[in-house]
Amino acid sequence: MAVRVDQGLVMLSDTRTNxxxxNIARFRKSFTYEVPGERAITLMCSGNLSITQGVKTVLSRAIKDSAHDPEIETILNCPTMHRxxxxxxxxMCAMQNRYRNTIEMQGAAADASILISGQRKGGKPRLYLVYSAGNFIEATADTPFFQIGEHKYGKPILDRIIRPETSLEDAVKAVLVSMDSTLRSNLSVGMPLDLTVIERDSCAFxxxxxxxxxxxxxxxISQSWSAALRKGFESLPNVLD
Amino acid sequence: MAVRVDQGLVMLSDTRTNxxxxNIARFRKSFTYEVPGERAITLMCSGNLSITQGVKTVLSRAIKDSAHDPEIETILNCPTMHRxxxxxxxxMCAMQNRYRNTIEMQGAAADASILISGQRKGGKPRLYLVYSAGNFIEATADTPFFQIGEHKYGKPILDRIIRPETSLEDAVKAVLVSMDSTLRSNLSVGMPLDLTVIERDSCAFxxxxxxxxxxxxxxxISQSWSAALRKGFESLPNVLD
Incomplete structure (x- = not known):
């Protein structure tokens, strides 16, 4: 999940794939790219792992190649977060075109999605959700967070807490308790977690x-939240009177 | 959702279908059958509405016909909740056999599931989940609640609260706050709600x-829970120090 509040960006992912x-394994789903003070970007992936690893390889290779050939456009030298x-x-589109048909012929799903959050110097903090077709949407004040992968268990608490004016501190707590709920209810989500925070206008992690x-x-946090929920539940008015 | 605790049974459903x-409509999904003091049964349905309405019609017709012919077996005169x-x-099986192929030829889903909770005199409170194939499982002390339909948003709070020793009062509160979370996060779930409670050994609603x-x-309840969550959230220890 990724959150964009006025004070900056908060990204949290788990590491379980299945x-x-x-057939359960541990893979990093969160990848960071940084030129400290100039830009900081986190990508988080869900869906078909071969597709998202392929996307990441393409992006990383371009960055490596651009060291020798500055003409090569990369996510670290392109002009805007939109770019x-x-x-x-x-x-994403190139990987889908290459493999989608053959993956689906095997009865597997090729769908994938990627969250992009970051800020470049001179721009604003941005949060995008990229779909399998390569199209994308941006988070706004009305919808200041995105979730990909197993999102339902952890959504209610984000719905209640996250607003543009929510502090960075509270946004971090909110993603942690949201993930805690998901971890308790769904075995396909597992520790460890990867957390990144980009404070507004720092353009660094x-x-x-x-x-x-x-x-x-x-x-x-997990224990305090359990205790708070139980206490809150005990304080509810009686309904059977 | 339906909960079986030591003190009895609690069932809650919404009424939104889509x-x-x-194409959104309002249909009752919760149906009650009672011979006060002898047995009380709630059925709750999800999935293909034509299938579950068909099942209900078959059950109701048998009850009506048994008034003239006591030989006809019904859910109100059969010997056990298991029966x-x-x-x-x-x-369910008869309806699936009659319509499943043609429904699927239209590209629609014929799956359905039904929760059955109730108690007959001389028996114990029982909670069953019936699948599309007509097979079923029973709730136990390890898993004292079932959810069908849109279940994920509301599961974390049930996971935390519901135990066999949970009071009937707390079980009612738990299903209400669980539904409240689901209502907030998913438009396919909507008011009004149907609530039934069967106290252990009363064999009546x-x-x-x-x-x-x-x-x-x-x-x-909804406002108190919101306030309690917010207060609980505010009491969490800081993590960015």
Whole structure:
């Protein structure tokens, strides 16, 4: 999930992939690109892993090649975040064109989606959702967060908390308790988590960390939230009178 | 959703059906059958509406016909709740056999599922989930609640609250706040709600009521829960220090 509030951007992903219940693995789904002070970008992927890894390889190869040939356009040297979304969309489209038919002939799903959040110097913090067809939408004040992958369990708390004026601190707490709910209810989502935070106009990562299963701060948030929910539930008015 | 706790059974359904976003209607999904003091049964349906209405018609016709011919077996005169589940499963199977192929030829989904909760005199409170194939499972102490239809948004709070020892009062509150979360996050779920409660060994409905959109008690639960969540959220420890 990714959140855009007035104070900046917060991105959180898990690391569990599955090709059926009996085929579970751990893969990073969050990838960061940074020229500190100039731009910071997080990509988060869901859906067909071969497709999203392919997209990432195309983007990374362009960055590597641009070291020798500055004419090559990359997500780190292109003029705007909007152009970043286009470049990711084009790479998505190329991968879908190459593999979609053969993947579907095997009875598998080729769909994938990618969240892009970031800011470049002189621009605003942006959050995009790129679909399988390479088209994309941008988060707005009306809808300041996106979720991809298993999103339903964790959506109610984001619906209640996230507004443009929500503080960065509260946005981080909200994505953590949202993920905590999803972790409890769905085995296809699993620790560790990857968290990134880009403070507005810093154009750099304030936080870029992996939260392991034994992370004390996450355990504290999880336990505090459980206790708060239980206390809140106990304070509800009686209905059977 | 339906909950079986030590103190009895709680069932809650919404009333919104849809055949696409632009084709929304209101239909009762919860049906009650009662011989007060002898047995009380709630059925709740989801999935293809023509299938579940067909099942209900078969069950109701048998009850009507049995008034003249007591030899006819119905869910109100059969010996056990287990047999009730079999009878519902047989009606489901007959409807699927009659319509499934033609429904699927039209590109529509024929799947349906039915929750059955109830108690007959001399038996225990039972909760069953009947699938499209007519087979069924029963709720146990390990899994004391079932949800059908749009279940994900409202599952985390049930996962946290519902245990066999949960009071009937708390079970009612839990299904109401669970539904409240689902109502907020998904347009395919809508008011009014149908709530039934069967207290253990009463073999009768303690509560059998429709909760309309302007119901003050539900509004109070909804607002109290919002306030409790916000207060709980505000009490979480800081993570960005």
């Amino acid at each position: 090709a059926g219940m009996d 970043v979304a286009q470049i990711v969309g084009e790479a 304030g936080i870029r960390t992996r939260i392991e299963a034994d992370n004390e701060q996450f355990a504290m | 055949a696409g976003m632009d 009730v589940a079999q009878i519902v499963g047989e009606a 303690g509560i059998r009521t429709r909760i309309e959109a302007d119901n003050e008690q539900f509004a109070m």
